[in-house]
Amino acid sequence: MIDLNDIISTTEFNPLIYWIIALMAIPLLSFFTTTFLKKIAPIWGTLLLGVNLSISIYLASQYWDTTGVSIRGNWFSIGDTQLTYSFLIDQLALIMLVVVNFISVLVHFFSMEYMRHDENKPRYFGLLGLFTFSMLGIILFYDLLFIFIFWELVGLSSFLLIGFWFEKKSASLAANKAFIMNRIGDLGFITGLMILYSQFQTFDLEGIKSLTVLSSIEDGNWVAEYFKNGELVRNGLDGRWLSAAGIALFCGAVGKSAQFPLQVWLPDAMEGPTPVSALIHAATMVAAGVFMIARIFVILDAQALEVVAVVGAITAFMAAVAAFSQFDIKKVLAYSTISQLGYMVLAMGVGAYTAGLFHLVTHAMFKAGLFLSAGTIIHQLHQLEDKDINFDPQDMRVMGGLRKYMPVTFICFLICALALAGLPGFSGFLSKDAILLNTAVWIDEKGGGFYFIEVLAFATVLITAFYTFRMIFLVFTGDFRLPKLIPANTTLKPLQEGNIFLQLPMILLAIGSLSVIFGFTMKAENTWFYSLIQDPIFLVPESYAAFNLMDLPHEWFENLHFRVLAISIALALSGVVIAYFLFRPGAKFSASFVEQREPIGVIAQISFYHWYQNALYEKIILKFILWKVKRIAWFDRVILDGFINFIAKFQVVFAHLIAWFDRNIIDGFVHLTTYTTGRVGQLTRSVQSGNVQAYIMAALAFLILMLIWLLF
Amino acid sequence: MPLNTILLLGAALFCVGLAVVVTRKNAIAVLIGIELMLNAANLNLVAFSRFDAVEFQGQIFALFVITVAAAEAAVALAIVIKVYQHFQTANLDKINELKG
Amino acid sequence: MPIENIIFYAFLGLTGLSALFILLSKNILYSAFALIATFIGMAGIFVLLGAEFVAITQILVYVGGILILMVFGIMLTNRLSQAKVETEVYNKFFGILISVGLFYILAKAIEMADFANMGWMKNAPSSPSSVRDLGMKIMTDYVLVFEVIGILLLLALIGAVRIAGNTREEGADAA
Incomplete structure (x- = not known):
């Protein structure tokens, strides 16, 4: 019986990881920097890719005869679930590395002339860099999740480059x-x-x-x-x-x-x-x-x-x-x-x-x-x-x-x-x-x-x-x-x-x-x-x-x-x-x-x-999807929106009720309190008339009351 | 001369003085009321002194009351005059600085 | 009815009626004069009660002193051009109510006390007191109080003069 943790355990440190990081970082650097370099973007991008090609050839010459070097490490863990990253440098990866970098460099070089009159050159070369980065990710990673991630990145850069002349x-x-x-x-x-x-x-x-x-x-x-x-x-x-x-x-x-x-x-x-x-x-x-x-x-x-x-x-x-x-x-x-x-x-x-x-x-x-x-x-x-x-x-x-x-x-x-x-x-x-x-x-x-x-x-x-x-x-x-x-x-x-x-x-x-x-x-x-x-x-x-x-x-x-x-x-x-x-x-x-x-x-x-495959898709599948989308839109609009609107209306009505309650009952209670306090204050204040004779009368009235209580 | 009659007279004088004190607006009138009330007290003192021929406590007390009343009247009138100078009136309802 | 009683009730009536006049009259000057009548009535009662000295003092001090002060006070606090020196009346209802209530209670108390049956009242000496004895008492037993009351009177008079004195002079002194 085999233990999964042993298979996907972290490998010992291998300096190769630096080369791998460099391989992926250089095209990414091209992607991030070319935007800021207006005139020299083509040369810069081509140079970076040239460096990448050199690294690829160097790695190929170094690892040509090995059966494959794998590097693995922990990416992150959630509870017991451990996600790893891993690279595999085998002959297949090396050949792909050289081919991709070789063609990428040539295409960069070719584009220097081909795109000479395009004002969006920096974006173009940046996207080429992004594409190369993504492609190298697919080649180097030996982990399906990472391959999928870079797979999507490749799709994205393809999308961006197909739509390069999006006008x-x-x-x-x-x-x-x-x-x-x-x-x-x-x-x-x-x-x-x-x-x-x-x-x-x-x-x-x-x-x-x-x-x-x-x-x-x-x-x-x-x-x-x-x-x-x-x-x-x-x-x-x-x-x-x-x-x-x-x-x-x-x-x-x-x-x-x-x-x-x-x-x-x-x-x-x-x-x-x-x-x-x-x-x-x-x-x-x-x-x-x-x-x-x-x-x-x-x-x-x-x-x-x-x-x-x-x-x-x-x-x-x-x-x-x-x-x-x-x-x-x-x-x-x-x-x-x-x-x-x-x-x-x-x-x-x-x-x-x-x-x-x-x-x-x-x-x-x-x-x-x-x-x-x-x-x-x-x-x-x-x-x-x-x-x-x-x-x-x-x-x-x-x-x-x-x-x-x-x-x-x-x-x-x-x-x-x-x-x-x-x-x-x-x-x-x-x-x-x-x-x-x-x-x-x-x-x-x-x-x-x-x-x-x-x-x-x-x-x-x-x-x-x-x-x-x-x-x-x-x-x-x-x-x-x-x-x-x-x-x-x-x-x-x-x-x-x-x-x-x-x-x-x-x-x-x-x-x-x-x-x-x-x-x-x-x-x-x-x-x-x-x-x-x-x-x-x-x-x-x-x-x-x-x-x-x-x-x-x-x-x-x-x-x-x-x-x-x-x-x-x-x-x-x-x-x-x-x-x-x-x-x-x-x-x-x-x-x-x-x-x-x-x-x-x-x-x-x-x-x-x-x-007639396009026509088939448009006539049948697209129509079916549009029909379905319309039904779903109807469902959305009438049922879901209706329900949400009903909730919203109910909320508004309920809010009005609460507002009425607030205004009349709660505020009324508060007003009653303040009114009572105010009236009591007025009442006690009115006693302090400043009229000495009134004070005398009050004192005598209490004296009389006291005497009544004492005598009778 | 029944004692009770004199005492009732004193009580009546006191109450009349009190009524004068309470109802009059003029400060001098109020002072008159006060004098009445003091005299009502004197009447009682002298009346009881009739049954105390040896010690004369009532009479002597009445004398002192008269003296103090004189002093009181002097000071009170001085104050009234001062108040009149200050407020240009001797009406007590106008002098309500203590009003809250 | 002995003559003594008639005189007593006459004084009593004078006192009570003049007091009522004070209560009913709005004219302060009339009130002041009615007060004289009251004091005179009371002085008469004092004489009948065997307190001649007090009666004399009453007339001397009140009629001769306090009332003169009152009249001066009236003159100083009212404009002489006014036809009548009248005072306004207020608090009529409560004033009368309290006064009547107090009188009722006092009358009730006097009745309840039943002084006539008290021991010291029965054993009281019937001989009337003499002014000589009173003088002896004042100068012996009550001499200290007598002196103190004299000083009080002096102080009151000085104080009255000080209070009523000219404010502008005072202000000038202060300056």
Whole structure:
């Protein structure tokens, strides 16, 4: 029997805590100080983040080979209930630290140019600092309650940054939408926290894991036995609660990582500045959901994982379909992000822990690179706007042939796009291949209706390659379409390549999208990432646990590997070829593209409107909620307000009664007293007339009375 | 000469003097009343002295009363004159400085 | 009825009636003169009671001294131009009530005391007193009181003069 207090006892002092505090304090300092620094805010924020990146790299080099250092302490106690905080510095946290800080620094650097003309720069850089602080909190803490707190902070900074240009109605609406969708997911997160806490009475992940591995299934009940404060605790819940806890926690990830059915906020979130989209809505925050699943991975049971896998596959496919007919370059990237996040979630669902995290890292690089490249294009196109020339710089219909004007951007974009499409030689290929392989193995083992997951996953490969190269053909090849669209009497300034501030981050991220960074290999298993992070063993009771991919015979992988590799490369190449035939310069589709107001054809319409999911929400759920809200408002207004008004009226009447009583009875009594006293005073005063004869009479009268009494 | 008759006369004189003292507003009239009352007392003293021929206590006391009355009258009249000078009236109802 | 009794009741009547006149008259001067009549009546009664010295003193002091003072007082405190030196009357009801009540009680007390049957009254010597004996008594047994009363009288007279003296002079002295 295990004692909970031993598991979550305070660890010995470790100087590492200073580094952890520094890591979180520096972005927070940036948040608090940039507001006061007007001109130098961008440089200051970037410098602080640069320091943070240095610390992260230093920590990574120091703790690379350790199995994980945990630091735990008492936060506070209420009665017997002890709440702890704990940090875990393991390889996963270190990799995330470096990735987040690296991209954050690049985005800061990029923003110095991108936001140069925005007067709210200090606020912008402060919010980037707040976001980085919150994100690092999620990464460093190893305690579900703290992860939840920072989870919410991340949501808040996302809200603030999406609505950064809140003067725009669409931006503030998008911010609201993102926040509300996240809240729906967080409801699940809280539910999961409550289930786990009621079972284990701790939020500490180490404690939860230790107790989960000791829990057992008895007669369909999930029983956890442990000592707490010297007393035996025996908590038994129906076995379904184990799955429920996992699924509830996964709901949080569904909101944050934009999974079906809550993914609709992410395309709208593109209203924020493009560097923000790169940092938050492509590389880090949306990946936090996947990271959180990784943290709780070992306590997910088979059923929860199935839900995760199905949701991931559906999301990946739906978003990929939605991406292929968008006009807005950022929308394409947004749907692409959702799709790739779906891949990561799918990987988690099928038990491919390492593959999912690997894809998280590679995706963070190439998607940030894509966003920053797109940001460069948008920024440079924006320079061409003036009072006579108005166009949407994010619209691919105005672009075309940019290769000639912006060669560096083109190369960076191309490298990142190849990684996204999953072609050999680029990082996306390694990680996506690993996911597809693991999915294939899982489905072979699982069998039955789960084949549709495999179909969706492979179809997504084709569509991804297609929409990626559609984007490249539309943006970079052919002729520049903008001069034909503007009024005849205006002249355009020449389109220029972005300056060093815009180029350097792109180049770095493009380099990070090359597969050689992770190892000179075609197989994900051979990368250094795989050697650092292995699939963990499930801790839930055996009858509920999913089968572990690592336990499967090695030949299985070997047999499947070549087939998966071949199919995925073939599908990706065919996607590129289809895109070439449809959107190459001079092709039929490409020619009519500029004139289109919206895509033609049923499939394209479904894609453009993202399966009409928004419309569905507005028509059915929103209407239902509005109807219900009206009923509740009626109840509020008529019943509750009526009751309160009645109480208020009763109070007023009662107060009047009391006032009357006060005025007439109590005051009357007081007045009577004073009146009596006054009259008595007047009476006695009147005796003192000052007339001596009256005194004599009075004296004699009393003398007579005395004599009468004496004599008779 | 029955004793009771004289005593009744004394009592009557005293009461008349008292009535004068109480009812008159003029200070001199009040003094007259007081003299009446003193004489009523004298009458009693002398009447009882009739039955005390040896010691003459009553008569001697009556003499002293007369003397004191004379002194009293002198001082009282002096005061009345002074009061009149001060208040420009000898009416006692106007002189009510003691009024509460 | 012996002549003595007639004289007694005559004096008694004089005394009582003049006293009543004092009570009823509003004119102070008349009251003062009625007071003379009262004193004379009383002096007569004193003579009949065998107190000749007291009677003489009564007339000397009261009629000759006090009443003159009274008349002077009346003159000094009233404007001579006034036709009548009258006083206002008030407290009539209570004054009369108290007086009558007191008289009733005194009369009742005299009646209840029943002096006629008292021992010392019965054994009283019937011989009338003499002025000579009275003089002897004053100069022997009561000499101290006599002297003290003389000093008192002197002081009273000096005091009266001092009180009634001119205030302005006094103020000048003080200054």
